[in-house]
Amino acid sequence: MILTTCAACAAPLAHTAPQCGRCQTRYCGRPCQVKHWNEGGHKALCKKIKKGGGAEQYHADKKYKEAVAVAVEKCADDTKGQTCYICTQAVHWKTKEGLVRGCACRGTSGVAHVSCLAEQVKILCEEAEENNLGDKAWNERSNRWQKCSLCNQCYHGAVHHALGWACWKTYVGRPEIDSSRRTAMCHLGDSLIRNGDAKGALALFEYHLNLERRYHGPNFEERSSQDDVLSVEEDIAYCYVELGRHEDAINLRRSVYRKYLAKYGPTHRKVLGAGLDLGRSLVDDYFFEDAKPFLLDLIPKAKIAFGNEHQNTLLMILYHAIAVQKHCESSLDEQREAIARLEDVCRIYRQVYGADHPMRGIADGRLKDARKRLSLQEARLVEDASEKLAQGLRIDGDDESEAP
Template sequence: MILTNCAACAAPLAHNAPRCVRCKLRYCNATCQHDHWRRGHKQMCKKIHRGGNAEQYHADKKYKEAVAVAVEACADDTKGQTCYICTEAVHSRTGEGLVRGCACGDRDGVASGTTGIAHVSCLAEQAKISVAEAELNNLDWDAFNRRWRWWSDCSLCEQRYHGYVACALGWACWKTYVGRPETDQLRSAAMTQLANGLAAVDLHTDALAVEEAVLSLERRCGGSEPSILSVQSNLAVTYRRLGRLEEAHRTERDVYSGWVRLHGEDHELTLQAAGNYATSLSELQRFEEARSLMRKSIPVARRALGESNEITLKMRWTYADTLHEDPGATLDELREAVTTLEDTASTARRVLGGAHPLTASFEESLRDARAALRARETPPTDAREDGDLDEVEDA
């Protein structure tokens, strides 16, 4: 977590909460600060200051912890391999091991080869240098954004990192830009990257606190409407993951309307928002509304983004789920759900790899849809015919 809570009592903090003069650790008030000093901060204050003050010290610490977890999680895939960037098995400076968290070498669902295997430190350094070059050369937004995506996407296969590798890179990004001023867009972008990394390992409560801090920062610093819509979109997804479905629905409805107004219905961000909005409708069991939106949006996504784009695949997944999860679905709709998910899962396994979380989600939905179809196609056995019920005696 970034430091959005009082170091003494853990209460949420205002952006201008009082700080320790030396290490910049933040507190609710002077009472909490004095209490924390007596409970041990006196011994840590100088160390935190030498480590770059509270936010930097904390980010560095959490980054090291996240890297260790990622390396352990990837141990089976990286055994006997070397980093494709520095060509070493163990990083010469940090001593860390290797990770693998993308689709490289996994196009057919089977991990193979050395492509994509690297140290988190090497991936982070690669992204840092790429972004620095974009800043130095004053590249336009599209070119800059392609460089920035190296914090989240593999530069080789262009698929998004997932799981513990995404979390470690989220902390790497935040520790790199934590010292930027509040008005610097890279600071809020790094916070968003951290929130996405936390969500990748299901730390949704922590991700929510970061996203709320980003939204507060954007509003305080006069962020543009697209920037605020992007943050609200992330917030809505996290609301949904935490079971706050009504909040998610209201936010995703407003975000979708905002993107339609700004960019029209065939823009990538609009289509992504449409998928999120349909998911929120489905989770509120408003299945017909969700299906109607997906029937309108999926052909647009196929035309604008392509059949194998992640957004297109997610939209087809959402549509299929609205069919087989609907208690009122017809037999033909259940068959359509199975057919759609079979094609979606096959495409995801080919494009994203068998280890990707989306592939696993599609295949889980496919199993559920097949089970629902089997249950509908197989008529229930009459228990009386099987002799499972006692005869009812006449009164």
């Protein structure tokens, strides 16, 4: 439920909050509903909102159009003179929107309309549902809301944000407990965070957590559905980080990691993903002494579970290098090893993910800083050694001059 606050006074809403009988706009109480009708302009919009599918659908469609316009504008230079690889048109025949590209594709590859990308994923997911292909097949297809089908890398920036709203508007009309709708919440929340709206994402995820707990019941921790709740808690912790609530993030991520670890063991992908999140929080909150051994232990496990070029593996190496670089007691050998790993990370981002990927610039910057810090420390050691040598020669000379 994206409309988590009262339309009149913006107060947080319970899932049982009253709503307009015609368009389903929600309020904290009857007084706010009456005031919004008489003074807030709802009287003029109510029929239009109903015609648009109700408050949630109307809101989702509106936000989607805004996000697509931003994405098209930001991609204009990159897509100039090209056509959509799905419909082969420069301008979408129905929506009249322009082209975007926000993945690792290069040249003429990966250029498309957001509407075409959304329709492609929607059809794939519907096929999985209609043919009962199972959760694994559906999840793989649903991930196309966030990953390019050509380069298999995650979308980023404005394109990722637009596809988050595309996913939500596609499934918002389904029943509250529908799995596709709940997954769409996750995709949209992730896109909100990456677009700088951590406050909006937190409101969404807090509602989602309440929904999961109501849906699974009081004994959810004893069931396999525990993973659904833990996944939303991971999202909430991410929001805490973006909002500067680092202590809350560390505490929540410790709890999630321990529960996954107890359930799956140390080499499971979910455990490693939760471990990466915890390691990042430790680094962000300056717990370098704890972060270094923790992340170093995860790196070889991640290479086996995810592969050397997976985002999670690269991020573990990156954050371990940051912890080594910033920890005042890191040895020169630790720093050299971290730099060697960072060099591999930068090469992989350049070759696999493309020059425009946001993490490439971050990794390059960290590598530059790490090399500079190591160079200064090595130069200081040389100076100290030279000074000690010179001091020793002076002492020896003094001893010789005093000899009879």
